[in-house]
Amino acid sequence: MFLKRLKLFFTAVTVLGTIFLIYSIYNTHKFKTSDLDEKTKNRINQKTIYLQSLAYRKFAVKRKIPIKISNKLPSNLFGAATFSQTGEIVIYLNKKRFKESVDYMIEDVLPHEYAHALMFVFGDVSKENGGHSKKWQNICKALEGKRCNRFVNHNDVIFDKTNLF
Numbered sequence: 385m386f387l388k389r390l391k392l393f394f395t396a397v398t399v400l401g402t403i404f405l406i407y408s409i410y411n412t413h414k415f416k417t418s419d420l421d422e423k424t425k426n427r428i429n430q431k432t433i434y435l436q437s438l439a440y441r442k443f444a445v446k447r448k449i450p451i452k453i454s455n456k457l458p459s460n461l462f463g464a465a466t467f468s469q470t471g472e473i474v475i476y477l478n479k480k481r482f483k484e485s486v487d488y489m490i491e492d493v494l495p496h497e498y499a500h501a502l503m504f505v506f507g508d509v510s511k512e513n514g515g516h517s518k519k520w521q522n523i524c525k526a527l528e529g530k531r532c533n534r535f536v537n538h539n540d541v542i543f544d545k546t547n548l549f
C-alpha cells in the first residue's frame with residue numbers, strides 16, 4: 385500500500401515537472417518570437433510621454449525622441465542612444481533585457497538613455513567618461529532617473545551610425 389502510494393507520488397512529481405518544463409520552454413520561445421506584451425508597451429509609452437514632459441518643463445525641449453525596441457543590440461547593452469551624422473537621434477532598448485526586469489528597463493535604462501539623447505539635442509557630444517559627464521548626470525537626475533551613475537562600465541553612446549540596430 386505504501387509502495388503504491390510512493391509510486392503514485394513519484395509519477396505525479398514527474399508529470400508536474402514535465403508540464404512545468406514544457407511551459408518554461410513555451411514561454412521562452414514565445415518571448416523570442418513575439419513582440420513585447422501590451423502592458424509593457426503601454427508602460428514604455430507612458431514613461432516616454434512623461435520624459436517628454438519633463439524635458440519640456442525643465443529644459444524647454446520640444447523635440448520628441450523616438451524609442452525603438454530592438455533584439456539586435458548586443459546582449460551586454462541594456463539600451464543605447466544614437467546620434468547620426470544627419471542629426472537623427474534614436475534611443476534603442478534591448479528587447480532581450482526586458483525579460484529580466486521590466487521595471488529596471490523603464491525606470492533606470494530609459495531615463496539614462498533619454499539624458500544622453502538630450503545631450504545630443506543640446507549639441508553636447510562630449511565623450512568624457514563614455515558620455516557620462518557631470519552635465520549628463522544632472523540631466524539624468526532632472527529626468528528622475530533611478531540611478532544616474534557616472535561610473536558605468538558600458539558604451540551606450542553611439543555616434544555617426546545610422547540604422548545600427
Ligand SMILES: [Zn+2]
Pocket residue numbers: 496497500515516536540541
Ligand atoms: Zn550611458
